[in-house]
Amino acid sequence: MIVARHRQELEAGLGRLRWGGERVGFVPTMGALHEGHLSLVRLAREQCSRVIVSIFVNPTQFGPHEDFSRYPRTPEKDLELLKSAQVDLVWTPTVSEMYGQGEMISIEPGPVATTFEGAVRPGHFRGVLTVVAKLFHQVRPDVALFGEKDAQQLFLIRKLASELQFPVEIIAGKTVREADGLAKSSRNVFLKQSERTTATALYRALSAGHAMLANKERETSKIEQAMAQVTAAEGIDVDYLTVVSEASFAREEFVAVPARLIGAVRLGSVRLIDNISYSA
Ligand code: AMP
Numbered sequence: 001m002i003v004a005r006h007r008q009e010l011e012a013g014l015g016r017l018r019w020g021g022e023r024v025g026f027v028p029t030m031g032a033l034h035e036g037h038l039s040l041v042r043l044a045r046e047q048c049s050r051v052i053v054s055i056f057v058n059p060t061q062f063g064p065h066e067d068f069s070r071y072p073r074t075p076e077k078d079l080e081l082l083k084s085a086q087v088d089l090v091w092t093p094t095v096s097e098m099y100g101q102g103e104m105i106s107i108e109p110g111p112v113a114t115t116f117e118g119a120v121r122p123g124h125f126r127g128v129l130t131v132v133a134k135l136f137h138q139v140r141p142d143v144a145l146f147g148e149k150d151a152q153q154l155f156l157i158r159k160l161a162s163e164l165q166f167p168v169e170i171i172a173g174k175t176v177r178e179a180d181g182l183a184k185s186s187r188n189v190f191l192k193q194s195e196r197t198t199a200t201a202l203y204r205a206l207s208a209g210h211a212m213l214a215n216k217e218r219e220t221s222k223i224e225q226a227m228a229q230v231t232a233a234e235g236i237d238v239d240y241l242t243v244v245s246e247a248s249f250a251r252e253e254f255v256a257v258p259a260r261l262i263g264a265v266r267l268g269s270v271r272l273i274d275n276i277s278y279s280a
Contacts, residue, residue: 002089003079006097010138013089023048026141026168028132031055031092032072032186033081036176040145041085043173047143053082054091054135056098060106061127067269072186091139098134106130107164109156112249116262117152117273120239128153129160136166144168149175149183151260151275155249175274177203183274195267198234202265205230205241206276209261213243213278218255231265239264239271246277 002017004010018024025048027040037053044051055078062068075092082090106126112118113125136144144161146154154172161170176184181203182196191199205227212223220243227241241263245256258279265272 001079001083001087004089004091005093007093007138010089010091010093014139017050017052017088022050023143024050024052024139024141025143025145026135026139027051027053027145028135029053029055030057030071030186031078032074032189033078034176034184034186036147036149036173036184038081038085039176040147040173041082041087043171044143044145045086047171050088051086052089052091052139052141053087054093054139056091056093056131056135058098058127058131059095060099060103060130061124063121063123066121067187072189091135098131107133107160110159112152112156112159115152115250116240116242116244117264120264125153125156129156132157132160133164133166136161136168141168143171145171145173147173147175148275148277149185150273151262152249181207183272185272187270187272190270191267195270198236199265199267199272201231201234201236202263202272202274203276206261206263206274209241209243210276210278213255213257213259213261220251220253220255223255223261227261227263231263237266239266241265243278246279 002013004013025044029037057071107129109125109129118125158170180200182199209223209227224242231238242251243255243259243261246258260275260277262275
């Protein structure tokens with residue numbers, strides 16, 4: 001496994017991997033790897049002859065009061081996991097390697113980036129799309145794999161790739177969960193034991209909404225109320241808990257199917273997001 005920390009090392013590594021028309025799959029991550037990330041690596045392996053993973057905790061997608069400095073970092077363990085998963089190249093640049101040229105130019109992510117995650121985290125998606133665009137230019141993958149876990153991010157990355165015409169195919173991976181339904185997340189390590197138990201309320205709320213859609217309920221506010229009852233019973237603070245259309249990622253008064261139930265909650269200092277898709 002090649003570990004590249006500088007652009008020259010990346011270029012040299014890509015030169016070695018790319019001979020003879022290899023199909024290159026790329027999984028961007030912020031490290032602190034878990035089974036969710038590894039499922040994307042396996043999906044890449046199924047689709048591609050070469051697999052590249054990046055590990056980069058991107059400062060520009062964190063707000064000034066967010067958890068950039070305390071975001072979990074486990075570099076040695078990450079490299080071991082990626083080696084066992086037979087990854088060909090790991091791209092792990094420093095912040096100055098990524099942003100040394102300055103930050104004057106960025107990607108304007110459009111109106112969907114101001115709702116839900118973007119409303120709570122202003123500037124977040126500008127940072128995400130800018131770093132993903134840089135990574136696409138650096139790695140030049142044929143396929144890039146992202147998790148459904150971050151559904152709004154996935155929606156915007158698909159738009160980035162199609163509207164800016166990156167020659168890359170975007171593939172989505174299913175959300176990997178703990179046995180009790182909690183979506184795996186690098187931030188779960190920060191949950192205290194009591195919070196870890198109540199954290200399942202987010203998935204239970206989304207599942208309750210899903211059951212209502214399956215029972216033909218289409219009034220968004222009714223579904224929202226039912227989901228809010230589940231989190232309220234656990235005394236959890238909710239940023240949002242609603243249903244959006246898959247096509248527009250917008251909330252509508254009556255649910256347009258296919259739809260996605262989305263939610264974000266806070267447990268102490270930890271913020272968790274999750275979602276479930278619904279199609280008839
Ligand atoms: P992150 O390191 O949190 O930026 O995530 C890197 C990639 O892994 C993103 O495409 C995420 O959507 C994806 N991912 C994170 N958690 C999960 C999960 N539980 N299941 C599947 N994919 C995930």
